[in-house]
Amino acid sequence: xxxxxxAVSASSHSHPAPAAGPPASSGGITRTEVLQIEGMxxxxxxxxxxxxxxxxxxxxxxxxNLASEKATVEFDPARIDSAGLKAAVEQAGYAVHDAVAPVTxxxxxxxxxxxxxxxxxxxxxxxxxxxAVGLALVIxxxxxxxxxxxxxxxxSMPVLNYVLLLLTVPVLLYSGREFYVSAWNGLRxxxxxxxxxxxxxxxxxxxxxxxxxxxxxxxxxxxxVPEVYYDTTATIIALIxxxxxxxxxxKAQTSAAxxxxxxxxxxTARLIRNGQEVDVPLEQVRPGDEVLVRPGEKVATDGxxxxxxxxxxxxxxxxxxxPVEKTAGDPVFGATLNKTGxxxxxxxxxxxxxxxxxxxxxxxEAQGSRxxxxxxxxxxxxxxxxxxxxxxxxxxxVWFDVAAPAQRLPLALVxxxxxxxxxxxxxxxxxxxxxxxxxxxxxxEYGVLIRxxxxxxxxxxxxxxxxxxxxxxxxxxxxxxxxxxAATAPADTLARLAALERQSEHPLAEAVVRYAxxxxxxxxxxxxxxxxxxxxxxxxxxxxxxLIGNRRLLTEQRVALPPELEQAAxxxxxxxxxxxxxxxxxxxxxxxxxxxxxxxxxxxxxRHLQAEGIEVVIMTGDxxxxxxxxxxxxxxTRFFADVLPEGKAxxxxxxxxxxxxxxxxGDGINDAPALAQADVGLAxxxxxxxxMEAAGITLMRSDLRGVVTxxxxxxxxxxxxxxxxxFAFLYNVLGIPLAAGVLYPFTGWLLSPMIAAGAMALSSVSxxxxxxxxRAFRPx
Amino acid sequence: xxxxxxxxTMLGLGLMGFVGWFFFLAPHQVAAAVSSGSGIQExxxxxxxxxxxxxxxxxxxxxxxxxxxxxxxxxxxxxxxxPDFNIRRELAPFQTTSIEFLPQQAGTFxxxxxxxxxxxxxxxx
Numbered sequence: 016x017x018x019x020x021x022a023v024s025a026s027s028h029s030h031p032a033p034a035a036g037p038p039a040s041s042g043g044i045t046r047t048e049v050l051q052i053e054g055m056x057x058x059x060x061x062x063x064x065x066x067x068x069x070x071x072x073x074x075x076x077x078x079x080n081l082a083s084e085k086a087t088v089e090f091d092p093a094r095i096d097s098a099g100l101k102a103a104v105e106q107a108g109y110a111v112h113d114a115v116a117p118v119t120x121x122x123x124x125x126x127x128x129x130x131x132x133x134x135x136x137x138x139x140x141x142x143x144x145x146x147a148v149g150l151a152l153v154i155x156x157x158x159x160x161x162x163x164x165x166x167x168x169x170x171s172m173p174v175l176n177y178v179l180l181l182l183t184v185p186v187l188l189y190s191g192r193e194f195y196v197s198a199w200n201g202l203r204x205x206x207x208x209x210x211x212x213x214x215x216x217x218x219x220x221x222x223x224x225x226x227x228x229x230x231x232x233x234x235x236x237x238x239x240v241p242e243v244y245y246d247t248t249a250t251i252i253a254l255i256x257x258x259x260x261x262x263x264x265x266k267a268q269t270s271a272a273x274x275x276x277x278x279x280x281x282x283t284a285r286l287i288r289n290g291q292e293v294d295v296p297l298e299q300v301r302p303g304d305e306v307l308v309r310p311g312e313k314v315a316t317d318g319x320x321x322x323x324x325x326x327x328x329x330x331x332x333x334x335x336x337x338p339v340e341k342t343a344g345d346p347v348f349g350a351t352l353n354k355t356g357x358x359x360x361x362x363x364x365x366x367x368x369x370x371x372x373x374x375x376x377x378x379x380e381a382q383g384s385r386x387x388x389x390x391x392x393x394x395x396x397x398x399x400x401x402x403x404x405x406x407x408x409x410x411x412x413v414w415f416d417v418a419a420p421a422q423r424l425p426l427a428l429v430x431x432x433x434x435x436x437x438x439x440x441x442x443x444x445x446x447x448x449x450x451x452x453x454x455x456x457x458x459x460e461y462g463v464l465i466r467x468x469x470x471x472x473x474x475x476x477x478x479x480x481x482x483x484x485x486x487x488x489x490x491x492x493x494x495x496x497x498x499x500x501a502a503t504a505p506a507d508t509l510a511r512l513a514a515l516e517r518q519s520e521h522p523l524a525e526a527v528v529r530y531a532x533x534x535x536x537x538x539x540x541x542x543x544x545x546x547x548x549x550x551x552x553x554x555x556x557x558x559x560x561x562l563i564g565n566r567r568l569l570t571e572q573r574v575a576l577p578p579e580l581e582q583a584a585x586x587x588x589x590x591x592x593x594x595x596x597x598x599x600x601x602x603x604x605x606x607x608x609x610x611x612x613x614x615x616x617x618x619x620x621x622r623h624l625q626a627e628g629i630e631v632v633i634m635t636g637d638x639x640x641x642x643x644x645x646x647x648x649x650x651x652t653r654f655f656a657d658v659l660p661e662g663k664a665x666x667x668x669x670x671x672x673x674x675x676x677x678x679x680x681g682d683g684i685n686d687a688p689a690l691a692q693a694d695v696g697l698a699x700x701x702x703x704x705x706x707m708e709a710a711g712i713t714l715m716r717s718d719l720r721g722v723v724t725x726x727x728x729x730x731x732x733x734x735x736x737x738x739x740x741x742f743a744f745l746y747n748v749l750g751i752p753l754a755a756g757v758l759y760p761f762t763g764w765l766l767s768p769m770i771a772a773g774a775m776a777l778s779s780v781s782x783x784x785x786x787x788x789x790r791a792f793r794p795x
Numbered sequence: 796x797x798x799x800x801x802x803x804t805m806l807g808l809g810l811m812g813f814v815g816w817f818f819f820l821a822p823h824q825v826a827a828a829v830s831s832g833s834g835i836q837e838x839x840x841x842x843x844x845x846x847x848x849x850x851x852x853x854x855x856x857x858x859x860x861x862x863x864x865x866x867x868x869x870x871x872x873x874x875x876x877x878p879d880f881n882i883r884r885e886l887a888p889f890q891t892t893s894i895e896f897l898p899q900q901a902g903t904f905x906x907x908x909x910x911x912x913x914x915x916x917x918x919x920x
Contacts, residue, residue, distance in 0.1 A: 136868045200845065384881045441910050445909075
């Protein structure tokens with residue numbers, strides 16, 4: 016991550032955008048700029064640069080930060096410019112690093128430099144590992160020569176030991192250097208890490224071996240065999256480095272989702288300026304600009320379509336796999352893909368305001384959040400390393416005190432080293448966050464944005480889902496469910512009704528037109544359209560007088576309802592339909608039953624939730640009958656009808672009072688209090704227009720299957736975390752006593768430090784790999 | 796128990812006492828934030844096997860900028876977590892990474908490395 020520029024009030028850097036540079040003025044207006052200074056090594060350097068800048072004419076104030084290598088300069092733009100400031104710094108003997116940072120504040124920066132540094136560090140780690148392995152492969156067989164007495168009799172033991180020493184020193188100083196440096200640095204801050212354990216463990220083995228090599232007689236005089244542990248030292252370092260190599264490879268994959276999201280943004284946009292098409296870098300695009308998008312191109316940023324229409328693939332943002340039809344007036348979003356047509360749009364948002372940037376920010380924040388489940392692991396890791404050191408010292412003392420005199424020093428030493436090496440605080444630390452990172456990233460891929468780890472953890476425990484009816488289960492727009500023509504009705508009744516309704520803008524009229532189109536009714540022309548406010552409409556179609564509306568309209572127009580239609584109307588009303596009555600030339604001809612249509616996906620999602628043992632409850636402002644009808648359609652038995660908006664949170668409480676863990680699904684705007692009251696709030700958005708900050712989990716498309724995905728994902732993630740924590744705790748709880756030799760009195764088992772190193776190297780990788788399994792998650 | 800055992804036992808117990816005191820009881824390095832002209836409280840923290848200073852005092856309600864200079868490329872310190880503010884950030888080796896947040900409430904907030912071993916505290920007053 017590059018240094019950010021938050022302290023800058025009107026930063027300009029070397030702004031290439033002609034439109035953005037504020038006009039130079041001399042009316043005492045100062046500008047602030049941040050310079051990246053190179054070459055400062057100490058506090059006196061920064062003081063020097065600061066003085067040089069302050070004395071430059073036109074500069075009103077300058078502060079230089081050594082740690083961040085930044086100079087914040089306030090200056091009068093009429094008297095000096097960026098080039099002048101740069102010259103002043105260069106005159107003082109330092110260089111100004113031209114800001115390569117993105118110039119549009121907050122544009123998503125995929126940090127190439129950070130990536131490059133990480134790649135270099137990884138290469139180095141690999142080299143250090145290779146050297147350690149290469150040397151350990153020589154040291155190991157040499158140390159085993161004593162297994163062949165015939166061979167040993169020809170080789171001088173002291174010479175062999177010196178050879179081994181010579182081979183081990185590079186492993187320590189080159190491959191293992193980091194452990195010692197880091198341990199030392201940590202001790203200076205009274206911090207102990209895994210490096211401390213490795214440094215102390217291998218250091219002790221090495222120093223003991225060094226002593227037995229240099230002064231073997233000292234040991235012989237005390238009745239001890241001057242054994243060396245060079246193979247142990249080298250092998251431990253090689254194995255731990257192996258663990259680190261594997262770990263660093265796996266860890267890079269945990270944050271892959273965010274990188275993929277950032278990588279989605281377009282690099283350039285085709286602006287229309289003065290009737291000309293110009294390709295400009297994305298950073299230069301400003302709200303209000305007009306952008307042209309051709310088929311197959313990426314939409315550069317967020318905006319509203321001015322002209323043209325197309326189908327857009329928005330799956331990268333919403334998880335919706337089908338392209339979305341868009342036309343003039345519809346919003347488009349940066350990073351989505353234009354499929355079929357060309358269109359022009361007016362830019363409404365750039366940089367951090369865009370949908371993509373908001374998604375990235377949300378996912379990043381979720382990945383930085385802490386899950387309550389890891390509290391214990393956190394408490395343990397805080398004291399883990401010092402406690403292991405205490406255990407290791409105690410192990411040494413006990414073995415020294417109880418073992419046979421000739422064996423006590425080597426046994427104490429070997430077990431001391433084994434305890435230090437087997438302990439793995441990393442597995443404990445990695446158990447939760449890596450799973451959260453993979454889980455939240457995976458959610459974003461399917462349009463399920465998880466706000467923080469806590470929401471994920473709560474979703475795991477949900478046993479009741481409360482759905483707000485309108486807009487979640489149903490489309491929120493009426494549809495014709497029943498068409499009941501009278502026996503005497505002419506064959507083209509539906510076509511005539513549609514011709515009349517086409518003239519109207521009433522939502523019910525639209526439903527009739529849609530239905531007629533679905534039934535492939537003929538298209539007729541209507542003339543003399545007349546709206547009857549609050550009752551219906553009339554017009555002349557194919558020479559006859561057509562009438563459609565409510566019962567009152569028919570009564571007013573003195574149209575009688577034949578018994579068959581009367582009966583059908585009663586039946587429809589019982590099913591909670593809104594009934595439309597139609598007449599042609601004063602004769603009642605048909606009834607239409609209209610109702611809010613249930614989304615096809617709702618039924619499937621609800622069945623899925625029920626199959627997972629979750630009770631689904633509906634809540635709606637509609638009357639008892641309508642609510643019952645919708646509930647029956649989607650297979651729900653429990654519902655709350657006639658709920659006023661302010662009563663929604665109360666219903667959530669009611670369910671919670673029954674001891675349920677409630678997930679509330681709503682649109683995030685009208686039911687914010689209910690979402691907040693629920694254990695987990697899921698805001699469901701139509702398209703990408705959704706209040707993301709309103710709820711613990713945001714579903715990027717109006718599809719209840721997102722609720723299933725969110726709950727399934729949370730269940731899998733938390734299950735993974737539990738496995739990880741269980742493994743990490745068990746590993747340490749069993750491994751440390753085993754290494755200390757508690758089984759020795761009973762079974763004679765001791766753990767070789769080399770095996771301890773292998774176990775330790777694999778333990779954190781196992782946890783990481785387990786977390787990465789979540790990448791295989793697919794919504795059902 | 797011979798003299799060697801006695802010496803080792805005494806030394807061991809002494810060392811254990813020292814380790815306990817050194818990591819748990821000894822006082823920590825504390826730094827108070829310096830407010831810049833723009834009203835942002837800035838603290839420079841060096842990351843090298845740990846955080847120094849590892850206790851940072853800031854005032855409530857004013858934006859804070861922690862400038863972490865990572866003076867090593869040891870992978871242990873490559874991530875920085877400030878979970879109470881939902882922050883997880885990668886620290887580039889030998890570079891300064893600024894982390895900004897607004898402390899709305901008084902209290903002690905932990906910042907740690909990616910694995911929760913290296914630790915520091917932000918004390919909001």
